[in-house]
Amino acid sequence: MKAKIIITPKKAVLDPQGKTVQTALEHMGYNGIIGVHIGKYIEIDLAPGTDKAAAAKALNEAAHKLLSNPVIEDYKLEITEEAPSNMPNATEPRRPGRALDFDLD
Template identity: 80%
Template sequence: MKARIIITPKKAVLDPQGKTVQSALEHMGYRGVTGVHVGKYLEIDLAPDTDRETARQALNEAAHKFLSNPVIEDYRLEIE
């Protein structure tokens, strides 16, 4: 069983990495890119007999408390 957590900078937070990647894409000739946001991706392996709902609750807690910083980041949790 696998969980995935995708962490992205909040919209209100300055994201110089995203801006730099966006302008590099433009310089390379890729048209139509209106925004790039650079975040983090965590893949978490869970024991096969893990209860999905319990895992969801625990990972939501961990993501809020530790894996992301709610002051500057949003996250999305997916359990496969």
């Protein structure tokens, strides 16, 4: 299973990156673009058999507390049945010292 989180700047927040990219696209001749908004995409691999509802609840909490800043950003969370990414850190056991040394409060 996999959780996908898309984080975008809130409408009222200045997005100079989006503006700059929009200008570049216009210079390249792409017409009809009326807005570009640049955010973040986070993928989280979940252990097989994870309870979907419980995961959604926990990840919504994490998205609110850490993954996004509600003052300036909105987020969308989606949990899919897709297999975890074939990336080294998805399978490698955590070595001591590599683990994040803080707890969510």
